[in-house]
Amino acid sequence: MKLISSSVIILLLPFIYAAVPVNSGSTVQDYCNERFGYCMEYPEDIFTQEFFPDNGDGVLLISTDNMTRLRVSGSYNVLDWTMKDIYYFTFEDKTRENSKMQNIDSDLGENEFEATFVVGKTLQYVHGFKQADSYIILSIEVPVSDSERLTNLKDLVTLSFNA
Numbered sequence: 001m002k003l004i005s006s007s008v009i010i011l012l013l014p015f016i017y018a019a020v021p022v023n024s025g026s027t028v029q030d031y032c033n034e035r036f037g038y039c040m041e042y043p044e045d046i047f048t049q050e051f052f053p054d055n056g057d058g059v060l061l062i063s064t065d066n067m068t069r070l071r072v073s074g075s076y077n078v079l080d081w082t083m084k085d086i087y088y089f090t091f092e093d094k095t096r097e098n099s100k101m102q103n104i105d106s107d108l109g110e111n112e113f114e115a116t117f118v119v120g121k122t123l124q125y126v127h128g129f130k131q132a133d134s135y136i137i138l139s140i141e142v143p144v145s146d147s148e149r150l151t152n153l154k155d156l157v158t159l160s161f162n163a
Contacts, residue, residue, distance in 0.1 A: 005120055019132050032060050035132055036074025037162035043153075068149065069141040070157060076134050083130045087113045090126055090137065116150075131161065 011078025029044035035056050047061035047070055081089070087108050094101045098119045106115035111130040116123065123146070127138045138159055142150045 012079045038136050039160050042070060044064055045158050052070045066142055071139045074134050083111055086128050086135050118144055123147055125150055125154060131142050
């Protein structure tokens with residue numbers, strides 16, 4: 001009987017912890033970082049937990065269901081890295097998180113890159129932007145089984161830069 005009860009709970013778990021829906025009718029919230037000259041718009045009703053590092057370089061936002069993470073941060077480019085250098089540094093960082101990291105898709109340009117990785121049980125999208133003396137990294141992490149959420153969030157989360 002205990003085995004049957006456990007099996008029922010396991011089968012119902014995805015329905016009990018249903019993903020927070022991502023829709024275009026979301027209320028938009030702004031996060032602006034004067035230090036690095038960027039602003040991010042994101043769906044406020046999805047991301048209800050905010051964490052700010054002491055150094056003021058960005059923000060970590062976590063969804064209501066704790067299944068999705070949205071990060072944006074800036075760094076001064078003191079080593080005068082190219083976008084390719086920044087991309088490979090990000091790639092190495094993800095590999096350190098999980099040696100079996102898999103690069104699903106990437107596009108590397110002169111001042112910007114986009115990449116999607118599978119790292120453990122998460123699907124991670126990373127978008128890097130090179131500025132005059134800094135670079136900005138935006139990342140979105142969702143469960144690997146929820147690629148639709150990632151696709152929707154890529155459309156809903158936007159970055160803008162001060163001129």
